[in-house]
Amino acid sequence: MTHSNQIALITGAGSGIGRASAIKLAAGGAKVVLVDYNAESGEETLRLIREQGGEGIFVQANVAVSEDVQRYVNTAVDTFGRIDVFFNNAGIIQKFSMLSDIEESEFDRVMAVNVKGVFLGLKYVLKVMERQGSGSIINTASTAGIRSEHSVAAYSASKHAVVGLTKSAALEYVKKGIRVNAICPGGVQTALTASVPKMLEQSGYVPEEVSNMRMGRYAQPEEMAEAVAFLASDKASYMTGSIMTIDGGLTL
Numbered sequence: 001m002t003h004s005n006q007i008a009l010i011t012g013a014g015s016g017i018g019r020a021s022a023i024k025l026a027a028g029g030a031k032v033v034l035v036d037y038n039a040e041s042g043e044e045t046l047r048l049i050r051e052q053g054g055e056g057i058f059v060q061a062n063v064a065v066s067e068d069v070q071r072y073v074n075t076a077v078d079t080f081g082r083i084d085v086f087f088n089n090a091g092i093i094q095k096f097s098m099l100s101d102i103e104e105s106e107f108d109r110v111m112a113v114n115v116k117g118v119f120l121g122l123k124y125v126l127k128v129m130e131r132q133g134s135g136s137i138i139n140t141a142s143t144a145g146i147r148s149e150h151s152v153a154a155y156s157a158s159k160h161a162v163v164g165l166t167k168s169a170a171l172e173y174v175k176k177g178i179r180v181n182a183i184c185p186g187g188v189q190t191a192l193t194a195s196v197p198k199m200l201e202q203s204g205y206v207p208e209e210v211s212n213m214r215m216g217r218y219a220q221p222e223e224m225a226e227a228v229a230f231l232a233s234d235k236a237s238y239m240t241g242s243i244m245t246i247d248g249g250l251t252l
Helices: 016-027 039-051 066-080 104-132 153-176 196-203 221-232
Strands: 007-011 031-036 055-060 085-088 135-140 178-185 243-246
Touching (some): 007 066, 007 104, 016 031, 016 055, 016 085, 016 221, 031 039, 031 066, 066 104, 085 104, 085 221, 104 135, 104 153, 104 178, 135 221, 153 178, 153 243, 178 221, 221 243
Parallel strands (some): 007 031, 007 085, 031 055, 085 135, 135 178, 178 243
């Protein structure tokens, strides 16, 4: 799938789905702007992209801070002139616990990154894309954004919010040449999910689907990257407001 001459901006690019998608888009010819809170992992993604002959830059940023978001958007435009693809992907998971036991600070932490971070990314990238008259945005939601999952009420609420933001943006910008879609991964083998078994053990609740994924395995980040690359391309030219589940049948 060709992405030649595309300028792609990716948040949470230092690991997991963000890294795999950045590498996939760069391999297709896109110039990438990598954003992550962790400078070391973000720079490592950039190194991997350059090793395969790709081109890009890295911007360290906290997606929940307006000034940081404006800076990564401005850096992308100043460096490459435009933003064709925005993979609004950065997110965190909550500590597993019953809703009434969730600390207020934990709720705020999850909402800051997963909802405010996605909102701010949309707010400032949409301005750029509206001026261009074109663009494709892919938000990372979750299976927890379309159904309930035990012991992750704050996370689930945050990902339901991402679905709502996706549909709202898609509707508002459909006549402006901008497509906005979301992916809903379910059970992906990443650094984020590697901590899940221990967290579940500590919370005392293990959902049956964790040990019995319907396909008998977790997804690889590269499988998510294939969907991101598709949504970023002209092959998805008639798709906007779509909430794409890539979950191995988890939500069936």
